[in-house]
Amino acid sequence: xxxxxxxxxxxxxxxxxxxxxxxxxxxxxxxxxxxxxxxxxxxxxxxxxxxxxxxxxxxxxxxxxxxxxxxxxxxxxxxxxxxxxx
Ligand SMILES: [Zn+2]
Numbered sequence: 001x002x003x004x005x006x007x008x009x010x011x012x013x014x015x016x017x018x019x020x021x022x023x024x025x026x027x028x029x030x031x032x033x034x035x036x037x038x039x040x041x042x043x044x045x046x047x048x049x050x051x052x053x054x055x056x057x058x059x060x061x062x063x064x065x066x067x068x069x070x071x072x073x074x075x076x077x078x079x080x081x082x083x084x085x086x
Contacts, residue, residue, distance in 0.1 A: 007033045014043035022052030 011033030018028035023046075032039040054071065058064070062071045070081040079086055 007036065010036050011039070014039040017043040018046065020048075021046060022049035022056065 008029075011029045011031075014032035014036065015025050015029035017040075019025040021043075028039065028043065032043070057071050061074050063074050063076075064070070065072050065079040065081060065084070065086060067084045068079060068082040070079065072079050072081070072086065076086055078084070
């Protein structure tokens with residue numbers, strides 16, 4: 001029983017890393033709890049999914065600058081990346 005609790009807890013580590021790279025937290029939690037020794041280095045060396053991260057930020061209220069296509073805040077009047085009016 002204890003080993004199961006430990007597996008579930010340490011599974012949070014690769015899940016948190018993968019989640020910050022745009023991957024599914026839940027799937028990586030299960031993966032990390034099942035085979036932590038494989039999931040941890042996999043999560044660390046895996047490349048970030050830029051499109052998934054961008055979609056997450058867009059749904060969190062960010063918008064794309066029409067000039068430089070960088071993500072900026074919804075209320076921004078001037079882009080912080082290219083300094084143009086939005
Ligand atoms: Zn811009």
